[in-house]
Structure formats: structure tokens, C-alpha cells
Amino acid sequence: MPAPTTYQVRAVSRAGSDAAVTARSTSVPIDAAWGAAPTGSPGPAELLASAFAACLLKNLARCRELIGFDYDDAEVTVTARRQDAPPRFVEITYALRVTSPEPARRVDLAHQNLRKFGTVYNTLAAVCDVHGTVEAVLPTART
Secondary structure, three states: OOOOOOOOEEEEEOOOOOEEEEEOOEEEEEOOOOOOOOOOOOOHHHHHHHHHHHHHHHHHHHHHHHHOOOOOEEEEEEEEEEEOOOOEEEEEEEEEEEEOOOOHHHHHHHHHHHHHHOHHHHHHHOOOEEEEEEEEEOOOOOO
16 A cells, blocks of 8 residues: 655744745745634635635546546535534535536536545545535536
């Protein structure tokens, strides 16, 4: 069995000031302040939901390559619900909308692949309820 793939990010913050996380060559400002007004940057919950959204979109691209799933573009909305006691996420929902001429059975096959092969998807599904929809809309006529 091959060794697990390793990922690494670096995050820094200054007390009472700004914070950022760097992944590869990209730095993203984050809200790591406690007891202060929101900074406008994503906090840990939004970053987790963002990782989930990125997982869906990356695996959709995987479907394009592996099963020839044809689509022009995709948009996903992810909602993460957490509880306070004990602090944890209890539900992740998503609505993925793809512009695609694929028939419903192929859209369902792509959705099955997203659920089966998404690393972030499966990690979160192991600890909370994860469910959502994939909707295909036909491309508009191009001129």
C-alpha cells in the first residue's frame, strides 16, 4: 500500500491583530480573533466549508477526466451547521449546480463519484451528517 499523501499549511497571527494561513504559495487572511468584531475574513468554520466545496469541485473535474462527464461550469453552496455543547459540526449540506448536457443518469453517476472518492467529503461524513444535491442545467445556445 502506498504511503499517505501529506499536506501542510502554515498559519500565523499577531495577538490582537490579523492572521493568515499559507497553503503552497497562496496566503489567505483569516479571522482568528476571539471576542472581537468579525474581521470580514473567513474563520475556521468557513474554511472547513470552503475545503468541502473545493473537494466537490476538484472531484467533479476528476469525473470529467475519468468518466468523461461533460460540463461547462459548476457552482456549489455549502452550509455547515455546528452546535455549542459539545462543540462540533452536526451537518454539512450542499447544492451543486452544473451546466451540463449530460442525462440524469450520468449526473447521478457523477454525484455517486463525488460521495465515494472525495477525501474531505468522506472525512466529514465520518463525523457528521453530510448530504446534498447535484442539479444539471442545460447550456444556453452559444452564438
